[in-house]
Amino acid sequence: MPIVSDPGDSGGPEERPRFRDEPEGRGAQEPAPAPAPTPAPEGDKGKKRAGRDLRAAIGVGLGLGVVILASLFLYKPVFVGVIVVAVVVGLWELTSRLNERKGIRAPLVPLAVGGAAMVVAGYVRGAEGAWVAVALTALAVLVWRMTEPPADYLRDVTAGVFAAFYVPFLATFVALMLAADDGPWRVLTFLILTVVSDTGAYAVGWRFGTHKLAPRISPGKTREGLAGAVAFAMAAGALCTQFMIDDGSWWQGLLLGLAVAITATLGDLGESMMKRDLGIKDMGTLLPGHGGIMDRLDSLLPTAPVVWLLFVVFVGAG
Structure with missing residues (x-):
């Protein structure tokens, strides 16, 4: 299941809670100006915090x-x-x-x-x-x-x-x-690509993200993060499909990775929209550092049917 995600699911109006990837303090309306921050050590200047x-x-x-x-x-x-x-x-x-x-x-x-x-x-x-x-x-x-x-x-x-x-x-x-006969490898490829897409979005968006992807739904997600998800997932897809899937080819993995990056992002945005409508930060608290099970399934659920279909088209039902 995805370990990290593109940062910054910040809340909207002040009555809404902060969401899981929102850095501390963003979106909160303070009654009085905050005290001046203590200067960071020289080695920490310019660094971002994951929150x-x-x-x-x-x-x-x-x-x-x-x-x-x-x-x-x-x-x-x-x-x-x-x-x-x-x-x-x-x-x-x-x-x-x-x-x-x-x-x-x-x-x-x-x-x-x-x-x-x-x-x-x-x-x-x-x-x-x-x-x-x-x-x-x-x-x-x-x-x-x-x-x-x-x-x-x-x-x-x-x-x-x-x-x-x-x-x-x-x-x-x-x-x-x-x-399928090679079912465990198909499932493992599906999980790896979703994790890699999620990680690529987080890493690239955290470091280079400046242009918002869907500010009304998830203000912290950026176009740069989506590009990172696509690049990471396509590279991983080419490798996994070539070496782990029976009769698979690298070019099929490129298409598979592209599809995973898109569906995983849409799944994350969809659950973010549900949580904003419900006014909650996470769907649960079962998994420390992650939230609930549903907070880990958000990218996986809409990706599963797409990956299954592409495997059937590329290499058969098995």
Whole structure:
């Protein structure tokens, strides 16, 4: 899962909280002028600060990486279980924040059960099995919500169906990748490219970023950061596809890396917009230095179906 991201998800109006990548103090309205800053040591002049606990973020990221790699290459069904756990926790975070901030009661039980079924069905029965699980999950959400008073029924079931598609359905494409003969390598390539894209955006944007990419959504993200994401992801894609994917070629990896950089950025922006609408900094607090599971899935979820499709087009379903 991505360890770092393009900095600067700063809040808008003063009533909104600071977001995870916002440097300390930005966007806050002080009642009185702050005291003059103490001059920095000569060696620190001109340096930028990341504004987040990188030590904790890197430690948690490495721990997650060990779990992912061990389950991915030792026994495929164990990795399916890892996907299911991430989906269920992500759904819990999303529905909890919707209820806390907007009073939207998307039913968690049918979403969690249906989400797990989607992932397993996708791995065992392919895309057709996943679609059947999606339809049954949507039906279960509609019926489950009928056990409560009818007020806000349409709002709650709409949010529930959205959650079903946003989290477990998109995650199911990781299980579809895994089902191929070289599935672990496809999944590893998908994860590497998303991490590299995220890291490239952070590094280049932090050092050279001056032109805002989407200031109303994520004021800290820059065009330079996006260019860094594209360059890093395309280079990594060429290497991974050439040496890790059966019948893969470097030029396919270039296209794959370009697609990953775009979808990962859009996914990050999409969740940033949701969090601004909810008025929260992170979706959860489960992962020190990262926020919640959903704060790590934001780039991965929309990227998974695109990577799966390109692998099918380039080298077949496997």
